[in-house]
Amino acid sequence: MTDDELIWRIAGGSGDGIASTSQNFAKALMRSGLDVFTHRHYPSRIRGGHTYVEIRASDEPVKSRGDGYNFLLALGDSFARNPQEDAYYGVEEVKPLSENLDDLREGGVVVYDEGLLDAEEVPDFEQRAEDNDWHVYPLDLRGLAKEHGREVMRNTAGVGATAALVGFDLDPILDVMHESKMSGDVLEANEAILQEAYESVRDDYDHDHDVSVPEGSHDEEQVLVSGSDGIAYGAIDAGCRFISGYPMTPWTDVFTIMSQNLPKMGGVAEQVEDEIAAASLAVGASHAGVKAMSGSSGGGFALMSEPLGLAEMTETPLVLVEAQRAGPSTGMPTKPEQADLEHVLYTSQGDSNRVVFAPGNQAESYEQIRRAFEVAWDYQIPSIILYDQKLSGETRNVDESLFDREPAPDLGSTLSEEEIQEAAHHHSGKFQRFQFDPEDGVSPRTIPGQKGGRYLASGNEHNESGHITEDPQERIKQVDRRLRKLEAIRDDLAEDDVLQTYYGPEDADYGFLSWGSQQDTVEEAVDRLNGAGYSVKALGVSQLMPYPRQEVSDFLSSVEECIVVEMNATAQFRGLTQKELGRYGEKLSSLLKYNGNPFEPADVVEGFENITSGDGEVPGDHTRYVPAAGD
Amino acid sequence: MSAFSAIDEEREIDRDEFTPGIEPQPTWCPGCGDFGVLKALKQAMPEVGRTPEEVLLVTGIGCSGKLSSYFESYGFHSIHGRALPVARAAKLANPGLEVVAAGGDGDGYGIGGNHWIHTARENHDMTYIVFNNEIFGLTKGQTSPTSPKGHTSKTQPGGSAKDPVRPLSTSLQAGASFIARTAAVNPNQAKEILKQAMEHDGFAHVDFLTQCPTWNKDAKQYVPYIDVNDSDDYDFDPTDRREAAEMMFETENKLSEGEVLTGVYYVDEERPSYQQEKQALGEMPEEPLADRYWDDDYEWERSYDLLDKHK
Structure with missing residues (x-):
């Protein structure tokens, strides 16, 4: 992690253009030479509801969402419902502001659209702002948008205000806008709104916050x-x-x-x-x-x-x-x-x-x-x-x-017509599609329309030419052959460098095991923990079946303890690992999260500190700790 | 040379080519109507000029599903109710194939009903044969979607409270462009109807009455049958949707009363097949997609050329 980063959250309602606005801003940040990572949170409804997109931008590689964020752009929700206080879902109108405050870091910046949001409706807002040293900028973004175009363009006004407050040049934003699908009038209006918001904030406010956009560069073109x-x-x-x-x-x-x-x-x-x-x-x-x-x-x-x-x-x-x-x-x-x-x-x-x-x-x-x-x-x-x-x-x-790679349309173990002529056939003329003997289990296939390749594919158990069988010996041979394929694949993938990802010093004392999308968040946590003096490494497993037994076993035997990080409530990957390896139960504990939000690096860092410090209690109410067997 | 040289090969075709050299003896019960489907299909196929290796016969599960075991061609014995989605994709992948799907009345009108409705709606260029014996046979005689109201069986001891599915009417409503009913006891008509169905450019649905001598003994043997296209008692135009609908409705009612009406009920030669519709939209290649994988000169498109919008 770097302190010199912008984590910008744009919040509003579904259907208000949050996604496209944020995507364009993210591209502009990327073009300026920064690394960016975006995270989207949205409800299951077409219009309205608490929605935000976070953009994390830094001059150093970013591979996860951050811990909280430092810049909030709160827009109105055009489709907020139930504006009564006693409504089950609460007062939706102020949610773009009220729902996002918990994660805002100390010293953070808040820009909100005072044309649509009334901060007095947000409980304790002023007090919280003071306590957390938030720098608050109420701006009439809606009014500004209406003046030059349409109300919905308040997103653009918000981006212009953001640029002025974090010291980001407008040119990359204008470039992205020009290349987008906006038509002439819409483009002109957006340009005017962007410029005016930028200039008015720059000229009207003498800001003293510490949130800014770093400068960076890339060695090659980014997408x-x-x-x-x-x-x-x-x-x-x-x-x-x-x-x-x-x-x-x-x-x-x-x-x-x-x-x-x-x-x-x-x-x-x-x-x-x-x-x-x-x-x-x-x-x-x-x-x-x-x-x-x-x-x-x-x-x-x-x-x-x-x-x-x-x-x-x-x-x-x-x-x-x-x-x-x-x-x-x-x-x-x-x-x-x-x-x-x-x-x-x-x-x-x-x-x-x-x-x-x-x-x-x-x-x-x-x-x-x-x-x-x-x-x-x-x-x-x-x-x-x-x-x-x-x-x-x-x-x-x-x-x-x-x-920039060669396409790979190859059909693998499929025979051409020439090869079919040389291949084994039953005396009836049927192609022997499912032969027992291949060592790796793979019996070559043919395609309908090929001469000499006809066979029956069947969901029933079948013999070598595809006909249904219930013969015990043939059954065993077919089952065994199909399973041999999995063993062959396991061997084949053993040296594969795109499936298992190792991170951190090889001789570390503690390990993290994760699978799928948690991998890079865990890696960021590993960096922080090592920076804080711990000795930690991680293995991100992508190959779940056939399970990479040797690789995971080697990793686990090299550490004293290992925390398995996954987003579910029943520690499924940890269970799979123990089933596949038949041991290490005493080394594996779990850090779980299943509240609908992915892990943040801090969840993992604090989880590790608490677990290893021995009290076993995980901070906060959004993660769970499941101790190792015997603990 | 095409990678699929069996397709459109010009040569004499012998009916015996469609009898497998392995497992030629069906396991169907003596007197089963399924033999009639097999025979009619073997006779019709040479007449439409197709050889075994350019035919893909996709079947479901049940006695009817075994058709692909006893008919020599490329076969796919799939799962209960799912023959149609497998078959129609094969046709999209390689339109040069003669694609025939087959299954029973439970398979097609019950568990696979959704696929039947949608395949008809889309008018895929293929033939669908439904073995209709008004019973679940292989699972030993339970009431099926086409069993008559009041039908008693081990699973419906008090008699079925349900009206049977109307296969012909439903297919018409769904959008099939060729709809016929034939019976196993009428091999000449059956062959002729299958031939017309295969030659039709669009979804051709043949409801094929196949008597079950074991589990539906009390029911009719589907004799005597009447060919509504030939009978003086019936006069309707199968190209007129309204008249076809009335004839179908009457035919379905009559079957419940024990009278067997058969024939070609509806033919719409004007409606483009799904393949044609997609090609007209530019969403399906003119050359069979399956051929491309064998074309060494084809320049495969790359995602690298799609990246501008990500910059």
């Missing part, structure tokens, strides 16, 4: 991408040209990006009647020779259990993505959680035979879905990318060159 962008772009570069799906938050982002791009690339995107159909279509398209994917979030993924099992049994290559949100059932649709791990590992009847990766950040999302396609088509097995609402929507700058 601002979300985990969803990474997943979609990796799929495109893996040669995926078919997607089928049904909308569900937060998976919809990947589905949308693919649906907008695939048709332009001569691919096919299908929005269908339900998730059973969605995954079944992907199976059908893959069977017919196209690299295909589908996906959903928890509830929709539950419907995919059947076709997922069908893909396992028929050995149809397939990539699914699962964007977790807080469950069970509908849960909290727009809030992140990591509680679908066991669901994704085991759903569908029979022994699981699938690959599951959980990327740790935006760049890994891109890398790992490429790997997921490669493994799926090489080994004829479903691969699943398990991520969550946090990674789906958080954006971060990465090197543009990450994406």
Whole structure:
């Protein structure tokens, strides 16, 4: 962490343009040479409700949201409801101001739209501002916006005021605005509002706060991408040209990006009647020779259990993505959680035979879905990318060159017609699609329409040419062969450098274990703890099935104690680790969070300090500690 | 040369090619109507000029699902109710294939009902054969979605309180552009109808009455049957949606009364198939997508060229 950072929070109501405004400002900060990370918090409703986006900008790499923030831009909520005090949901009108104060750091800046917000409605606001040394700037942003354009442009006024208060040049903001899709009149109005807000704040206020934008530079061109962008772009570069799906938050982002791009690339995107159909279509398209994917979030993924099992049994290559949100059932649709791990590992009847990766950040999302396609088509097995609402929507700058790669449309263990002629056939003429003997379990496949390749794919147990069988010996051979694929994949991935991420000094005494999207937050905590004199390292695991037994075992045996950090209430990854390794129960304790918000680095730092200091109590009311076995 | 040289290959086709050299003996009960579907399909396929390796036969679960085991072609024996979504995606992936989906009445009109409605609505260019025996056979005789009202079975001991599904009328409402009913006891008509269904450019739904001699003994053997296209007693125009709807409604009522009406009920040659609709929107390639993976000269698009909006 660096003290010289801006963590800017823009708060308002859903539907007021918070997301696009913040994305443009984040790009402007990135273009100025800073590293940026954005975090979005929003309700499950179309208009109104407590929404904010945080942008963290620093001259040093940022890979997580920060601890709290230091600049609040509170806009009005155009769609606030129930303005009575006794309403169950409280007075929504002031929420952009009132709901955000708890996380605002001491010495922070508050700009609020006095045209829409009445600070007197916020309990103890003045007192809290004084106690925390907040620098408060009430500005009539709405009035300024109306004067030059429309009321909704108050976002732009707020950005202009921000720039003046943190010493950020307007040019990068103007550049981004010019390149956006704004039409002539709208652009002109926004420009005027931006300039005037900037100048009036600069001229009217003699500010003395310590919050400012640092200066930075990048060695190469940066792009601002979300985990969803990474997943979609990796799929495109893996040669995926078919997607089928049904909308569900937060998976919809990947589905949308693919649906907008695939048709332009001569691919096919299908929005269908339900998730059973969605995954079944992907199976059908893959069977017919196209690299295909589908996906959903928890509830929709539950419907995919059947076709997922069908893909396992028929050995149809397939990539699914699962964007977790807080469950069970509908849960909290727009809030992140990591509680679908066991669901994704085991759903569908029979022994699981699938690959599951959980990327740790935006760049890994891109890398790992490429790997997921490669493994799926090489080994004829479903691969699943398990991520969550946090990674789906958080954006971060990465090197543009990450994406400057060769496409990989290869169909893996699929035979060409020439190869089919040489391959084994049953005397009846049927292709021997499911041969017992391959050492790695992979029996090459053919595609309908290929000469000499005909066979029957069946969800029933089947013999070598695909016909249904209940013969005990054939059954054993097929089950064993399919499971051999998982062992071969485990070996194959052992040296893979995009799946497991080690962080911190190798000889550290204490370890953190995390999976998926918590990885980089834990890394920031590791830096801080080591800076404070502790001896800590971390392993971020992305490969969940087949489980990387050797790597995790080596890591755990190298530390005295290890805290497993995950966003669920039942310590699912810790359970998986103990199941897979059969030991280390006495070393593993858990730090859990399941209140709908991802970990902040401070949660991990303070959790560590409290756990290791021996009292076992975790500070605050939003994390839980589960001690190690025997403690 | 295409990577899929079985597709559109010009050659003589022998009906026997569709009989597998392995497991040619079906496990269906003696007298089962399913034999009639198999025979009709074997006869129709050469007549539409298709060879086994350009046909993808996707089946569901149940006795009907085993059709793909006894018919020699590329086959996909999928899961209960899900033959249609698997099949229609295969057709989108490679429109050169002759795609036929098949399943039972529980499979298609019960558990897979949502897929049936939507596949018909979208008018995918494929044939859907529903083995309708008005019973769940393989699970040993439970009441099915097409069982008549009052049907008693182990799971409906007091008799079914439900009216049966109206397969023809529902398909018409949903948007199928070819709808027919035939019966296993009428092999010539069955072959002819399957042939027309496969030649039709759009979603062709064939409700195929297949007697179950084991679990639906008391029910009809679907004889005598009347071909409504040939009978002097019936006069309707299958290209007229209104007249077709009336004829279907009457046919469904008559079956409950024990009278078997069959024939081609509805044909809409004007409605573009889903593939054509998507191509008109520029959302589906002109060349089969499956071919692209074998084209060494194809310049694959890259995400690197999509990055401007992220800068």
